[in-house]
Amino acid sequence: MLAEIITIGDEILIGQIIDSNSAWMAQQLNAAGIRVKQISSVSDNRKHILTAIKEASERADVILITGGLGPTKDDITKTTLAEYFKVGMKRDQETLDNVARIFARFNRPLLDVNIRQADVPENCEVLLNKNGTAPGMWFQENGKVYVSMPGVPHEMMYLMEDLVLPKLKASFNLPKIWHQTILTVGEGESFLAERIADIEDQLPPQIKLAYLPKLGTVRLRLSAYGDDEEKMQQELALQTKKLTERLGSTVAATEDIPLEKAILLLMAKNKQTLSLAESCTGGYIAHLFTSQPGASSVFVGGAVSYSYEMKEKMLGVNSDTLWETGAVSEETVREMVEGALRNFSSDYAIAVTGIAGPDGGTPEKPVGTVWIGVARKDKTIAKKYVFGNKRIQNIERTAITAMGDLLKLLREPIA
Amino acid sequence: MLAEIITIGDEILIGQIIDSNSAWMAQQLNAAGIRVKQISSVSDNRKHILTAIKEASERADVILITGGLGPTKDDITKTTLAEYFKVGMKRDQETLDNVARIFARFNRPLLDVNIRQADVPENCEVLLNKNGTAPGMWFQENGKVYVSMPGVPHEMMYLMEDLVLPKLKASFNLPKIWHQTILTVGEGESFLAERIADIEDQLPPQIKLAYLPKLGTVRLRLSAYGDDEEKMQQELALQTKKLTERLGSTVAATEDIPLEKAILLLMAKNKQTLSLAESCTGGYIAHLFTSQPGASSVFVGGAVSYSYEMKEKMLGVNSDTLWETGAVSEETVREMVEGALRNFSSDYAIAVTGIAGPDGGTPEKPVGTVWIGVARKDKTIAKKYVFGNKRIQNIERTAITAMGDLLKLLREPIA
Numbered sequence: 001m002l003a004e005i006i007t008i009g010d011e012i013l014i015g016q017i018i019d020s021n022s023a024w025m026a027q028q029l030n031a032a033g034i035r036v037k038q039i040s041s042v043s044d045n046r047k048h049i050l051t052a053i054k055e056a057s058e059r060a061d062v063i064l065i066t067g068g069l070g071p072t073k074d075d076i077t078k079t080t081l082a083e084y085f086k087v088g089m090k091r092d093q094e095t096l097d098n099v100a101r102i103f104a105r106f107n108r109p110l111l112d113v114n115i116r117q118a119d120v121p122e123n124c125e126v127l128l129n130k131n132g133t134a135p136g137m138w139f140q141e142n143g144k145v146y147v148s149m150p151g152v153p154h155e156m157m158y159l160m161e162d163l164v165l166p167k168l169k170a171s172f173n174l175p176k177i178w179h180q181t182i183l184t185v186g187e188g189e190s191f192l193a194e195r196i197a198d199i200e201d202q203l204p205p206q207i208k209l210a211y212l213p214k215l216g217t218v219r220l221r222l223s224a225y226g227d228d229e230e231k232m233q234q235e236l237a238l239q240t241k242k243l244t245e246r247l248g249s250t251v252a253a254t255e256d257i258p259l260e261k262a263i264l265l266l267m268a269k270n271k272q273t274l275s276l277a278e279s280c281t282g283g284y285i286a287h288l289f290t291s292q293p294g295a296s297s298v299f300v301g302g303a304v305s306y307s308y309e310m311k312e313k314m315l316g317v318n319s320d321t322l323w324e325t326g327a328v329s330e331e332t333v334r335e336m337v338e339g340a341l342r343n344f345s346s347d348y349a350i351a352v353t354g355i356a357g358p359d360g361g362t363p364e365k366p367v368g369t370v371w372i373g374v375a376r377k378d379k380t381i382a383k384k385y386v387f388g389n390k391r392i393q394n395i396e397r398t399a400i401t402a403m404g405d406l407l408k409l410l411r412e413p414i415a
Numbered sequence: 416m417l418a419e420i421i422t423i424g425d426e427i428l429i430g431q432i433i434d435s436n437s438a439w440m441a442q443q444l445n446a447a448g449i450r451v452k453q454i455s456s457v458s459d460n461r462k463h464i465l466t467a468i469k470e471a472s473e474r475a476d477v478i479l480i481t482g483g484l485g486p487t488k489d490d491i492t493k494t495t496l497a498e499y500f501k502v503g504m505k506r507d508q509e510t511l512d513n514v515a516r517i518f519a520r521f522n523r524p525l526l527d528v529n530i531r532q533a534d535v536p537e538n539c540e541v542l543l544n545k546n547g548t549a550p551g552m553w554f555q556e557n558g559k560v561y562v563s564m565p566g567v568p569h570e571m572m573y574l575m576e577d578l579v580l581p582k583l584k585a586s587f588n589l590p591k592i593w594h595q596t597i598l599t600v601g602e603g604e605s606f607l608a609e610r611i612a613d614i615e616d617q618l619p620p621q622i623k624l625a626y627l628p629k630l631g632t633v634r635l636r637l638s639a640y641g642d643d644e645e646k647m648q649q650e651l652a653l654q655t656k657k658l659t660e661r662l663g664s665t666v667a668a669t670e671d672i673p674l675e676k677a678i679l680l681l682m683a684k685n686k687q688t689l690s691l692a693e694s695c696t697g698g699y700i701a702h703l704f705t706s707q708p709g710a711s712s713v714f715v716g717g718a719v720s721y722s723y724e725m726k727e728k729m730l731g732v733n734s735d736t737l738w739e740t741g742a743v744s745e746e747t748v749r750e751m752v753e754g755a756l757r758n759f760s761s762d763y764a765i766a767v768t769g770i771a772g773p774d775g776g777t778p779e780k781p782v783g784t785v786w787i788g789v790a791r792k793d794k795t796i797a798k799k800y801v802f803g804n805k806r807i808q809n810i811e812r813t814a815i816t817a818m819g820d821l822l823k824l825l826r827e828p829i830a
Contacts, residue, residue, distance in 0.1 A: 016629075019434055038455060278701075282710070304698065304717045309715065309759075
């Protein structure tokens with residue numbers, strides 16, 4: 001089963017926005033056993049949209065279209081779809097009620113352009129958009145499915161999860177696939193592959209293993225293809241157990257979540273708290289943790305100590321240590337992480353100090369040199385890393401590595 | 416002049432990576448007067464790649480292709496291009512020397528697969544990739560240009576900036592366009608449009624104005640089309656002056672930079688320092704500032720004070736204030752921002768405290784309620800905002816708004 005994604009609108013073509021919708025949709029489709037053949041971004045142009053839909057329909061069974069559903073005259077997706085299917089337009093009462101309800105809630109007058117949001121091609125089945133005024137639309141013709149959705153991410157996501165994916169599963173005889181993700185941190189793809197080579201070789205034929213590497217983490221995704229759900233789930237559980245036992249402390253989670261969430265869940269379960277002392281990451285680690293809902297049950301806060309003075313004042317780092325060993329040194333990172341533990345009264349702390357670049361490097365400490373410290377009452381561990389010469393990558397790499405180091409300490413029995 | 420972008424590789428189609436390359440390329444092309452007609456992501460499949468290139472060449476004059484140039488057997492872009500142009504392969508000596516140099520630098524043996532990176536279609540002109548082993552390739556056929564580049568962002572960016580764009584400008588009679596961007600913050604697109612309506616109406620015909628809104632900021636982009644560079648630059652400068660005078664303190668910069676960079680530049684020029692006290696943004700504002708190279712000349716550091724205790728300890732917020740007025744209140748944000756100013760000895764400070772969601776809202780203080788404080792020695796300004804109900808958007812919106820508030824204060828004469 002093949003799908004194509006078409007995004008309509010000039011914002012992507014002029015580079016004003018990055019198309020993150022399509023990646024999300026592709027993930028969802030792949031997880032449901034639908035392979036994405038092509039993703040195309042086209043302009044708000046009638047002929048161009050018609051061509052793109054026709055080309056996609058020649059390659060795929062499902063064509064998912066986003067964008068071009070706003071109330072302005074640029075937005076021509078609906079009328080172009082009517083032209084494609086050679087049908088007229090109808091006014092959909094449920095959509096009109098939805099639009100009226102949304103306008104009433106915000107005390108805004110309902111203008112003609114807004115009423116026209118309820119006009120849809122005659123042959124479509126409306127997918128009610130509870131989060132916005134533009135309706136989703138489902139078309140079925142010659143055994144192919146066409147779906148039109150708004151380009152606003154949360155509206156599209158809601159429609160996909162609640163309506164489109166279930167309808168696709170009901171409409172097509174999709175392969176039944178179950179997934180299990182193992183999140184690992186701190187080891188490269190080839191190293192992991194070597195460690196689990198024999199397990200991978202002995203996987204039963206209905207189980208596939210994929211490596212999905214991303215900046216210091218690798219996701220191992222097991223996919224089970226078959227009809228007997230119970231049997232497939234048992235098989236997945238068995239292989240997951242084998243892999244996690246083999247990979248030991250490299251494993252951060254056995255579900256598809258980011259590393260920061262895995263840490264928050266583990267620490268919340270154990271009623272542990274965390275604080276941070278960030279220098280070269282400049283608040284990025286705090287940002288990762290606090291992007292997760294409910295972070296406050298674990299994360300108490302942190303210091304972004306960019307200057308020497310801040311390292312002394314907020315973390316109690318010794319002035320002599322700074323001036324004698326430098327801000328990027330084992331001694332400093334140890335004092336930083338122990339200072340955070342003490343001053344911020346948390347069970348665990350992370351400290352990082354390094355040279356993110358592009359300036360500030362020296363022959364002894366080139367750009368990319370980073371010291372990471374993790375600590376709890378009975379133990380402090382400090383390690384030196386040398387990453388690359390790109391500032392943003394150094395920041396991201398340091399953050400992931402520091403979380404990996406914390407995870408290892410979390411797993412060690414308390415003395 | 417029309418271009419199309421084709422990205423090759425399964426990573427985008429399975430949703431593993433988001434295609435940010437294409438947005439960047441589209442920006443560069445648009446700035447050079449080349450309109451992007453379509454962006455397509457296709458799989459590592461010979462027939463599919465051939466079809467995609469053929470379709471693109473029927474619509475556009477320039478076809479930019481990224482990806483599929485690695486050393487593994489999945490990477491078939493080069494041989495497929497040779498098939499498309501009906502030519503054989505040749506070994507390029509300059510590329511081979513480059514590959515050998517890179518392997519020597521890392522003390523790695525040069526394997527057969529690596530040597531084959533120097534094989535390219537016979538009809539191509541090699542664009543030497545100084546940042547990696549995969550060469551860029553330039554093809555010219557029937558008046559159309561085809562360019563193949565690696566998908567690794569910094570390799571592609573370097574090739575585009577240093578080689579591809581200059582060659583495109585030399586090969587085609589491109590419209591001459593000059594741009595001037597005005598970055599505004601704190602006002603919506605329609606409000607700005609109303610304020611400058613008369614200036615916009617009187618723009619000379621060779622000057623176009625575009626509104627590029629994004630999360631609390633709006634970029635006004637003036638584009639001048641013409642042959643006489645000096646005259647066009649004068650016209651741009653004149654219109655920029657009119658617009659910035661009219662828009663006053665809304666204007667953050669007259670170049671195309673992010674708001675945080677505009678603030679850092681302004682403060683660096685005035686030798687001012689900045690500290691932060693972040694609660695609901697959880698380090699995100701610090702992260703924005705510290706993502707900019709050289710941030711340390713202005714930014715001394717900050718507190719991410721998630722808990723009551725951290726607000727008291729790091730910022731000296733009064734325990735009574737917290738318990739009587741709550742963490743999200745005018746009183747608290749004032750004490751936070753003045754505490755930052757005092758404890759971190761900076762000239763300016765920003766403090767934010769709010770309810771990012773999804774939990775923690777009350778009828779009086781719903782999710783999205785945020786207090787923002789900005790301060791310097793002679794003045795503290797605190798304002799309340801009510802944003803939406805999405806955590807990530809609330810964090811981002813708060814950060815941009817707080818920077819906008821700081822900018823206003825930076826512009827006020829010191830008492």
